[in-house]
Amino acid sequence: MNCPEAHLYCASLVKGKLVFEKEGSLRGAIQQGVFLLKVPVGFDFEPGIKLCREFYLPETDQTDYRGYRAQPDIYFDREHFQTEHILVDRLRWAARLPAAVVHMALIMDALGQVIFQAALREMGVAEHLWQQLSGGAVTGQGAHWFAASHYRPERRLPGCAEHRDTGFVTLLYTCQPGLEAFIEGGWQSIAPRVGYFIVNFGACLETLSGRLPLPARAIEHRVRKCPAVSKGEDRFSFATFINPPASGELYELQPHGELLRLMSIETFLRHFNELTWQDLHTAFGIESAS
Numbered sequence: 079m080n081c082p083e084a085h086l087y088c089a090s091l092v093k094g095k096l097v098f099e100k101e102g103s104l105r106g107a108i109q110q111g112v113f114l115l116k117v118p119v120g121f122d123f124e125p126g127i128k129l130c131r132e133f134y135l136p137e138t139d140q141t142d143y144r145g146y147r148a149q150p151d152i153y154f155d156r157e158h159f160q161t162e163h164i165l166v167d168r169l170r171w172a173a174r175l176p177a178a179v180v181h182m183a184l185i186m187d188a189l190g191q192v193i194f195q196a197a198l199r200e201m202g203v204a205e206h207l208w209q210q211l212s213g214g215a216v217t218g219q220g221a222h223w224f225a226a227s228h229y230r231p232e233r234r235l236p237g238c239a240e241h242r243d244t245g246f247v248t249l250l251y252t253c254q255p256g257l258e259a260f261i262e263g264g265w266q267s268i269a270p271r272v273g274y275f276i277v278n279f280g281a282c283l284e285t286l287s288g289r290l291p292l293p294a295r296a297i298e299h300r301v302r303k304c305p306a307v308s309k310g311e312d313r314f315s316f317a318t319f320i321n322p323p324a325s326g327e328l329y330e331l332q333p334h335g336e337l338l339r340l341m342s343i344e345t346f347l348r349h350f351n352e353l354t355w356q357d358l359h360t361a362f363g364i365e366s367a368s
Contacts, residue, residue, distance in 0.1 A: 081258050084266035088274070090116035091189065096196040104200050107277075111284075111297030112259055114274040115193070115249070121185060123251060125178035130226045130314035133164055142176050149174070160237045160304055163227040165363065171224060183224040186275075186318040190247045191218065193277060194320055197247070201292045204335060211286055211337055213326035215246060221321040223363065229256070229304040229313040237301030237313070241354045243280035244347060244363060245321030250276040252315040260298040268299070281350070282322055285340065286331055321363070 087103040087110070089096055098104055098113075107113035117123075129143050133153075137145025146153045152164050152174060168187070171180045194216050198208060213220040229237050237256055257268040257276070268276060284296035304313040322328070324344045329337045340346075347363050 081265045081267040083269050084112075084259060084261050086110075086268070086276075087113040088116065089113060091118060091192065094192065096192060104196065105292060108197055108200060108279065108292060108294045110261065111279045111295035112261075112268070112299075113277050114271055115189065115277050117273050117275060118185070118189075122178075122182060125176060125182050126226065126251060126316040127314070129176065129179050130228055130316055131311065133226055134162055134228050156238075158235060159239055160229040160231065160233045160235050161227050161301070162230065163225050165223055165225045168222040168224070175224065179224070183318055186224075186249045187218075187222050187320070189275070190249050190318055190320045191216065193249075194247045194283075197279065197283065197294060201287050201290055201294065203287070203290075203331060207331070207335075207337060211329050211331065212246065213322035213343070215320050215322055219323075220326070221245070221319075221323050221363075223319040223321065224316070225319070226316045227314060229301065231304050231306040231312060235303065237304045239354050240298060240300040241350075242284070242296040242298055243278050243319065244282060244350055245280040245319050246283045247320045248278040248280060248317055250278065250315060250317040252276065252313075254313045254315075256301045256304050256313055257315075258300050258302060265300075280319075280321070282328060282343075282346075286329055288330060289333055290331060324363070 087107040089098040132143040133146040135144045208216045281296040283294045287293040326343045328340045
């Protein structure tokens, strides 16, 4: 059954600042947990698209975009879903990803940091707390991930698990239908819009802000089963994620401004992996280069 199409807030970056089409929409986007961001002029999607189309293919001498199934530290086969993907932390981007992909991912990551900072300001979070509550992720430290996903239509399974992203901010590129989000009490289709990223807020930001007058929402989303497309191509997507480091702490900001430690990020992530994916990859998003 087809879901109704969601109507999302839209924003762009103007002189390094996040600006929405309608005044006050950042507040609405934080409450809804998702919005669209206009792609900066000159941004090149093609390296990410090429990687998504090829990373699962056998390695050849002609390209470094293939052969990732043989790299089990960054390749993940989701046995209960159609998706397979690679997940690489920023410390390993230069060594493990093609240079053009690294360049693209760095731009996306920088956009995510601008969004994260804008959201914290809008929620009234004191700036002197930003480094501690994010494990430095708000200014480029912490854990910054790049993921490329491929959906296998030959598997008669759901496309991707229902889940919330674990971190603070996600920037997602997709040009094909299939993404759905739980909005206003029901599942709604997130239609891809040419020239825009989809931005999600994650569970760490939701937890952090849960007791604030303006709490962020970590949007629940999924990908429905992707059918084979005649003379088309398999569904794919790629994304960057801004997360606290796995060695860090999950905090909740209290009404009087103090930070309450809830648990370690590693504990939080392991619980998420076990509940969401129900497979052997319990260290997904935890283990990275030292």
